[in-house]
Amino acid sequence: MVMRKQTRKSVCPRRDGDNTPAPLDFVSPTRFDNSYFKLVLGGHGLLPSDQVLLTGNGRQAAELVKTYAANESLFFQQFAKSMVKMGNINPLTGLKGQVRKNCRHVN
Numbered sequence: 001m002v003m004r005k006q007t008r009k010s011v012c013p014r015r016d017g018d019n020t021p022a023p024l025d026f027v028s029p030t031r032f033d034n035s036y037f038k039l040v041l042g043g044h045g046l047l048p049s050d051q052v053l054l055t056g057n058g059r060q061a062a063e064l065v066k067t068y069a070a071n072e073s074l075f076f077q078q079f080a081k082s083m084v085k086m087g088n089i090n091p092l093t094g095l096k097g098q099v100r101k102n103c104r105h106v107n
Contacts, residue, residue: 022046037069 023029024046025036036050045051053061068075091097100107 024050034068034072034075037065037075040065041069 025039026046027035027039036045039045040050040053043051045053053065056062068078098107
């Protein structure tokens with residue numbers, strides 16, 4: 001079942017901040033699978049940036065969405081490879097790097 005826009009709005013607090021988590025995938029929010037890509041293909045991506053994956057300038061992104069929606073095991077394989085690559089990134093630390101308190105401004 002796809003959660004519609006009105007239902008999604010119902011999880012947002014009316015006041016007192018915006019710290020209520022909302023899953024990006026309402027089909028299987030507690031399971032790691034390829035439902036997210038199926039939702040995007042069906043026009044039910046939660047964020048506008050999700051749908052741009054299909055309509056943006058790059059056809060490569062749209063092809064990946066279609067491929068991952070159709071082939072969950074390929075998505076798992078490529079996700080695992082990506083996580084290994086990200087784990088091998090050497091972040092800048094000490095005087096060479098900076099953790100910003102506000103991403104738009106240098107500390």
